[in-house]
Amino acid sequence: MPPSSSRTSSPRADGTRADDTRAGRTGLAGLALSMLTASLGVSIANVALPTLAQALDVPFQAVQWVVLAYLLAVTVAIVGAGRLGDAFGRRRVLSAGLVLFALASAASALAPSFDLLIAGRALQGLGAAVLMALTLALVRETVAAERTGAAMGLLGTTSAIGTALGPSMGGLLIAAAGWRAVFIVLVPAALAALLLIRRGLPATPSPGPAAPAAPRPGLDLPGTLVLAVSLGAYALAMTRPHGLDTMAFILLAIAALGVTIFLGVERRARAPLIRPAALCEPLLAAALICNLLIATVIMTTLVVAPFYLSHTLGLDTARVGLVMSVGPVLSALTGLPLGRLVDRGDAGLMAIAGLAAMATGAALLAVLPGWFGLPGYLAGILVLTPGYQLFQAANNTQVMATVPADRRGVTSGMLGLARNLGLVTGAAVMGAVFAAAAGGNVTTAGADAVARGLRVTFATAALLMLAGIVIALVGRRMAGRMIAGQSAAVRSRRDRS
Numbered sequence: 001m002p003p004s005s006s007r008t009s010s011p012r013a014d015g016t017r018a019d020d021t022r023a024g025r026t027g028l029a030g031l032a033l034s035m036l037t038a039s040l041g042v043s044i045a046n047v048a049l050p051t052l053a054q055a056l057d058v059p060f061q062a063v064q065w066v067v068l069a070y071l072l073a074v075t076v077a078i079v080g081a082g083r084l085g086d087a088f089g090r091r092r093v094l095s096a097g098l099v100l101f102a103l104a105s106a107a108s109a110l111a112p113s114f115d116l117l118i119a120g121r122a123l124q125g126l127g128a129a130v131l132m133a134l135t136l137a138l139v140r141e142t143v144a145a146e147r148t149g150a151a152m153g154l155l156g157t158t159s160a161i162g163t164a165l166g167p168s169m170g171g172l173l174i175a176a177a178g179w180r181a182v183f184i185v186l187v188p189a190a191l192a193a194l195l196l197i198r199r200g201l202p203a204t205p206s207p208g209p210a211a212p213a214a215p216r217p218g219l220d221l222p223g224t225l226v227l228a229v230s231l232g233a234y235a236l237a238m239t240r241p242h243g244l245d246t247m248a249f250i251l252l253a254i255a256a257l258g259v260t261i262f263l264g265v266e267r268r269a270r271a272p273l274i275r276p277a278a279l280c281e282p283l284l285a286a287a288l289i290c291n292l293l294i295a296t297v298i299m300t301t302l303v304v305a306p307f308y309l310s311h312t313l314g315l316d317t318a319r320v321g322l323v324m325s326v327g328p329v330l331s332a333l334t335g336l337p338l339g340r341l342v343d344r345g346d347a348g349l350m351a352i353a354g355l356a357a358m359a360t361g362a363a364l365l366a367v368l369p370g371w372f373g374l375p376g377y378l379a380g381i382l383v384l385t386p387g388y389q390l391f392q393a394a395n396n397t398q399v400m401a402t403v404p405a406d407r408r409g410v411t412s413g414m415l416g417l418a419r420n421l422g423l424v425t426g427a428a429v430m431g432a433v434f435a436a437a438a439g440g441n442v443t444t445a446g447a448d449a450v451a452r453g454l455r456v457t458f459a460t461a462a463l464l465m466l467a468g469i470v471i472a473l474v475g476r477r478m479a480g481r482m483i484a485g486q487s488a489a490v491r492s493r494r495d496r497s
Helices: 022-046 049-055 065-088 090-110 114-139 145-177 186-200 221-238 246-268 276-280 282-312 317-324 326-344 347-372 374-402 405-437 447-496
Strands: none
Touching: 022 065, 022 090, 022 114, 022 145, 022 186, 049 065, 065 090, 065 114, 065 221, 065 405, 090 114, 090 186, 090 405, 114 145, 114 186, 114 374, 114 405, 145 326, 145 374, 221 246, 221 405, 246 276, 276 282, 282 317, 282 347, 282 374, 282 405, 282 447, 317 326, 317 374, 326 347, 326 374, 347 374, 347 447, 374 405, 405 447
């Protein structure tokens, strides 16, 4: 597509050019809509669960699989989806993911039985894994390097909008047209994203005669299958309806064995899905661990808030929903400005600042609600949420700027995987901390017991964020030493020659 304005694109070391024309803005809009569509895929279905249980005559424990099937599919497939993008072209694979998502959404809407609905949702999750993995990976090919932080902030904003918009949109659609509408509405969203992607993002360029093509990364099918089984076992263990029971521990043992086998397979693989050495790279390892920790803390707010707001503060369901929408709305408002802030500073330091803000927000949530009630709770959220958005924009910007172009897809998938594992871990582990601190049975606990659970759980979350700050600082220092050592080695070789 010829440029439609006089603005030029900015070259980068890897040979790609970030198009800052109308086509580039169209491509970025397509990436943002892809992220919004994937986020809506989970949030819009939550509100339909009671209606689905009644319409399809299934118990509540079973109907939860409408959400779990989607989340499990995303968790299992997101790293492999990133590798597919690296191997066959990220725009091509993202387009295929959008088509799969649209078809699976239509199949879910038309499903004549509960089992087929679950199958449709699992396929929808596979499509969403592609969307989540490759939107981040394609940012560096879509915008100029100096605007990467703003683009990452925009993706964070659209993800938050999807989370905030899903329940209200789903409620309106169910009231107007029934439960099938919450799935069919995702079809035009995915197709619109596909159109924007095809118009705005360039296809993978063909190398000229003077620049032979680099070999594409191969597909590691054994490693992919072992990792999928391991992640599936872990996610199933963390989402057991009765908590960490005997079956959960069996699944955790399977997951641990699977990870051990996976690492062995990857060491011998000709084209490993995840290079074991990459997990030892200080910046990437720190980024993945911190991504898991911040997702755990964000899930804590979703686990604890409904009980505290209803049991301790006595809010009705409508007001609980309104208060809980403050976080996603604030995320939507702050994502882009904070992303622009990342572009003006050191992304690594900005990520640490985001962790510090989250630690402060969690500490405030442990203390202020006991003194000031609802205003104290909101004060903690107003600090925690922008910290989350700042960390996400800075962390993603830093990581994607340091990995080679041929590994951006799989690295983006690893970031998404760390986030998903943090969400499922947060729901299980932090939920268990909350229940234990509240006396065991949260649903029947009194106002004081739930308030105590809130204090203990968010104090734990603050400690997790402090641990994240230490990990980020250590990773940054180790990376600096490695770079200094490599530079010294290069100078030494030059001196000898």
